[in-house]
Amino acid sequence: MQRYVIYRRVSTEEQGKSGLGLAAQDRDIQLYLEGYSEAPYEVVGEFTEVRTGSDDKRPELAIALELAKRTGAELLVSKIDRLSRRVSFIAALLEDPKVQLRVASMPSADKFQLHIYAALAEQEREFISLRTKAALAEAKKRGVVLGGLRDKTNKRNAALQAKALEGAKTVEGIVRPLREAGKTLRQVAEELNRAGVPTARGGRWQASQIKRVLERLDAA
Known part of the structure; x- marks a missing residue:
């Protein structure tokens, strides 16, 4: 057993x-x-x-x-x-x-595949951290003051937006080809779930989340 x-x-x-x-x-x-x-x-x-x-x-x-x-x-x-x-x-x-x-x-x-996945995930987290810092620096150049209570909120929001965009980019290579092939939002979500690709929070994909991913990518 x-x-x-x-x-x-x-x-x-x-x-x-x-x-x-x-x-x-x-x-x-x-x-x-x-x-x-x-x-x-x-x-x-x-x-x-x-x-x-x-x-x-x-x-x-x-x-x-x-x-x-x-x-x-x-x-x-x-x-x-x-x-x-x-x-x-x-x-x-x-x-x-x-x-x-x-x-x-x-x-x-197997163990080898898990090792490779862990290494790639660590590199991706490091890269996302760098991109988030770059996004904050760019926001500061545009005149967004990042100090004080209100500005801390702005900083947090900018960081969240940057992180959300990076999350969207990690699945862009799957989402866009499926949409170009005529798949519906629901079908794209099903394909991601079937492939074992989790959302940023570790959950399962829904059509509404695929829509937000595409909107973030189009606005970037």
């Missing part, structure tokens, strides 16, 4: 209390168990942690890993970045012969 130890992580105490982020992770994990796992299966433990992705001190993860090694279970997470946002941390887990890792949103990925 296939065994699993489930691990979830959210970044803030507020998310932990409200359930924001956990529902999406639960959904992806359940989809994997129902659609991809060997049957029957057993969940031998479930752990949830409230820590940032850059903090590698994870007491709940340590317990989850110990249980997985002891029982021979696979450590099941919804996305690779729920383990860590540091590729070095993920690489160390992947290289541990006693750790069997399974990512729900990438059900067929």
Whole structure:
């Protein structure tokens, strides 16, 4: 019988209390168990942690890993970045012969593919950070004052807009060709979901989100 130890992580105490982020992770994990796992299966433990992705001190993860090694279970997470946002941390887990890792949103990925994905994701986050800083610098050149309470709001809004645009650009290479091929907004969203591409918040795509992506790209 296939065994699993489930691990979830959210970044803030507020998310932990409200359930924001956990529902999406639960959904992806359940989809994997129902659609991809060997049957029957057993969940031998479930752990949830409230820590940032850059903090590698994870007491709940340590317990989850110990249980997985002891029982021979696979450590099941919804996305690779729920383990860590540091590729070095993920690489160390992947290289541990006693750790069997399974990512729900990438059900067929092997250790090599997960390592490559983690490395690319880290590079993308670094690039988005640089582009966000550049967008803020450009806003400042246009006369947007970034100090004070009101200006802090402007700074935050500018950063959010820049981040949203970068998120749109990451899926542009998929969305635009599908639309040019005559796919509806709903069909494009279905294609992204079928390919396992999550939204910026780790959820599933809807037609309204595809519309906003296209609007951001057209306005850029």
